[in-house]
Amino acid sequence: MNKTSRRHFMKLTGAAAGGAFAVRNLRAWSTDRPVSLAIVPPLAVFNYSQVQLLEGPLREQFDHNHDLFLHLDEDALLKPFRQREGLPAPGPDMGGWYDNANDFNPPDNFHAFVPGHSFGQYLSGLARAYAVTGSKPTQEKINRLVRGFAETVEPQGKFYVDYHLPAYTYDKTSCGLIDAYEFAQDPDALDVHWRATQAVLPYLPEKALSRAEQRARPHKNVADTWDETYTLPENFFLAYQRSGNSRYRDLAVRFIEQDYFGPLAAGENVLPGEHAYSHVNALSSAMQSYLVLGDEKYLRAATNGFRLVQAQSYATGGWGPDEAFVVPGRGLLEASLGTTHASFETGCGAYGHFKITRYLLRVTKDSRYGDSMERVLYNTIAGATPILADGTTFYYSDYNYAAKKVHYRDKWPCCSGTFPQLTADYGISSYFKGQDGIYINLFVPSRLSWSQNNTPCTLTQTTRYPTANTTQLDFALSHPETFTAYIRIPEWAGAKSTFSVNRQRGDKELTPGKFLALQRTWKDGDRVDVEFEMPLRLEAVDEQNPNRVALMRGPIALFAVGNIPASIRRDQLMAATRVAPFGEDWLVGTDQGTLTLRPFASVMSENYRLYQTVEG
Numbered sequence: 290m291n292k293t294s295r296r297h298f299m300k301l302t303g304a305a306a307g308g309a310f311a312v313r314n315l316r317a318w319s320t321d322r323p324v325s326l327a328i329v330p331p332l333a334v335f336n337y338s339q340v341q342l343l344e345g346p347l348r349e350q351f352d353h354n355h356d357l358f359l360h361l362d363e364d365a366l367l368k369p370f371r372q373r374e375g376l377p378a379p380g381p382d383m384g385g386w387y388d389n390a391n392d393f394n395p396p397d398n399f400h401a402f403v404p405g406h407s408f409g410q411y412l413s414g415l416a417r418a419y420a421v422t423g424s425k426p427t428q429e430k431i432n433r434l435v436r437g438f439a440e441t442v443e444p445q446g447k448f449y450v451d452y453h454l455p456a457y458t459y460d461k462t463s464c465g466l467i468d469a470y471e472f473a474q475d476p477d478a479l480d481v482h483w484r485a486t487q488a489v490l491p492y493l494p495e496k497a498l499s500r501a502e503q504r505a506r507p508h509k510n511v512a513d514t515w516d517e518t519y520t521l522p523e524n525f526f527l528a529y530q531r532s533g534n535s536r537y538r539d540l541a542v543r544f545i546e547q548d549y550f551g552p553l554a555a556g557e558n559v560l561p562g563e564h565a566y567s568h569v570n571a572l573s574s575a576m577q578s579y580l581v582l583g584d585e586k587y588l589r590a591a592t593n594g595f596r597l598v599q600a601q602s603y604a605t606g607g608w609g610p611d612e613a614f615v616v617p618g619r620g621l622l623e624a625s626l627g628t629t630h631a632s633f634e635t636g637c638g639a640y641g642h643f644k645i646t647r648y649l650l651r652v653t654k655d656s657r658y659g660d661s662m663e664r665v666l667y668n669t670i671a672g673a674t675p676i677l678a679d680g681t682t683f684y685y686s687d688y689n690y691a692a693k694k695v696h697y698r699d700k701w702p703c704c705s706g707t708f709p710q711l712t713a714d715y716g717i718s719s720y721f722k723g724q725d726g727i728y729i730n731l732f733v734p735s736r737l738s739w740s741q742n743n744t745p746c747t748l749t750q751t752t753r754y755p756t757a758n759t760t761q762l763d764f765a766l767s768h769p770e771t772f773t774a775y776i777r778i779p780e781w782a783g784a785k786s787t788f789s790v791n792r793q794r795g796d797k798e799l800t801p802g803k804f805l806a807l808q809r810t811w812k813d814g815d816r817v818d819v820e821f822e823m824p825l826r827l828e829a830v831d832e833q834n835p836n837r838v839a840l841m842r843g844p845i846a847l848f849a850v851g852n853i854p855a856s857i858r859r860d861q862l863m864a865a866t867r868v869a870p871f872g873e874d875w876l877v878g879t880d881q882g883t884l885t886l887r888p889f890a891s892v893m894s895e896n897y898r899l900y901q902t903v904e905g
């Protein structure tokens with residue numbers, strides 16, 4: 290390692306480890322791997338163990354997913370891998386997409402679509418949950434699953450023979466194994482990962498293929514044209530960083546989809562018609578390409594790509610009706626409200642959205658990526674119904690004029706894999722570590738423990754945001770320490786937003802869309818309160834349909850429920866009042882009576898509508 294890369298490496302690991310609280314992950318993080326990043330982002334993620342969610346809806350989601358996957362039958366999880374290798378395969382079938390069977394027949398029957406596809410994501414979700422909680426039973430389950438999986442992996446194995454989406458499933462398996470190593474210190478995971486990589490290589494094309502390119506090649510089944518080789522570089526680059534094995538770097542470079550990133554970097558909109566989630570997920574591969582290789586083209590591709598996604602997002606922050614991007618400028622988002630109930634692929638979409646906004650926020654320090662993250666958080670995934678033990682899963686958010694929350698047709702779909710990964714990531718998405726202090730990104734009940742200039746510090750955030758418009762930050766330090774606490778001030782925040790330090794009203798101006806920088810010598814017992822003015826506003830679904838609007842309050846979209854009048858006036862919506870001071874429901878007086886609106890997370894089985902038709 291040369292001097293420069295060594296310095297980069299030290300900066301990277303130092304920032305990531307975050308000091309004294311990183312004990313659990315010390316081994317993995319302190320391994321002196323001969324890897325350097327070309328770009329070290331100014332903001333680092335904390336270790337999973339450093340952020341603990343406190344009681345609240347997000348903690349409930351995390352606990353539910355952790356508990357559910359901790360208790361899944363291990364023989365059932367390993368069954369498709371054993372079956373395809375011709376090994377004894379005891380235990381029940383998982384069901385749905387996960388099974389190994391011969392009746393997959395799109396579009397009518399998705400049973401056995403991608404056998405074992407989400408195994409790696411469940412492993413990853415457990416590894417991250419272990420890193421958060423230190424739960425021994427979770428680590429032991431990870432160890433057993435890695436060992437059980439290892440018995441089915443042969444470099445010349447049969448798993449991928451006649452397998453429809455080899456890159457898709459391998460990418461998830463890869464993520465699970467490198468996470469089992471990194472976050473749960475599984476001793477075999479990296480070795481198994483290398484064998485799993487050798488097993489899939491004969492089944493991968495020479496480069497990343499778009500879906501159009503796959504359609505143009507000979508194929509036996511339409512599902513053979515749905516593979517996602519263009520998402521591979523992110524995990525290959527991470528495997529390279531975690532293992533030090535440069536062969537993963539070479540593989541990552543091989544699968545960078547130049548035909549996608551090149552035009553995006555030049556500002557060309559190549560999204561229309563493309564599969565939505567996988568192409569947002571691919572933007573994270575652009576970010577890893579930028580970090581490892583240092584070519585600014587990939588950062589431009591990611592920022593432009595994300596901007597184009599946002600330009601065709603719903604008021605909830607969700608995107609991709611029928612899992613595809615639309616042609617802009619034709620009112621097609623509005624058109625989707627009458628034609629589909631598959632408005633946003635919620636589990637995967639939110640996971641991919643969190644991932645890319647985390648990368649972009651860390652690199653650019655632009656707080657508006659945090660705004661986008663919280664919009665997707667509260668309006669989509671926070672309202673997803675829990676995964677059931679039999680694999681019944683929430684999949685699509687429905688923005689149809691006649692919408693309802695329903696479970697997905699098939700058990701154990703993709704969104705059952707990303708959901709536990711995402712809920713484990715809530716903590717590390719809430720705070721970031723900068724050169725001169727900490728960044729407070731999400732306003733969630735939580736406790737951050739970190740080391741500032743070797744002083745152990747704790748920040749406890751108490752809040753009922755966004756139901757409440759306030760958050761309270763309490764600092765605990767063993768002795769006074771000077772640093773800056775950066776607090777995200779959302780772009781929608783009204784002029785009456787305020788903050789106070791130790792109950793003294795702050796004299797700094799709050800700038801919506803920026804971080805508020807509070808630099809001081811912090812001492813034990815210091816307290817910061819922030820109050821956000823959350824003005825009501827109306828957001829049109831697209832420019833071509835200014836009279837189809839969603840009522841927004843702060844980061845929250847309000848969904849009309851019950852008997853919804855065909856038409857409402859703008860001034861009536863903007864005069865919405867709250868039912869109770871800290872309640873979720875809002876009332877709007879209309880010409881046809883009183884209409885109730887509530888956030889997505891409060892919608893249960895009732896009919897609801899995101900976009901109202903307004904006059905005037």
Ligand SMILES: [Zn+2]
Nearest residue numbers: 634637703704
């Ligand atoms: Zn999905």
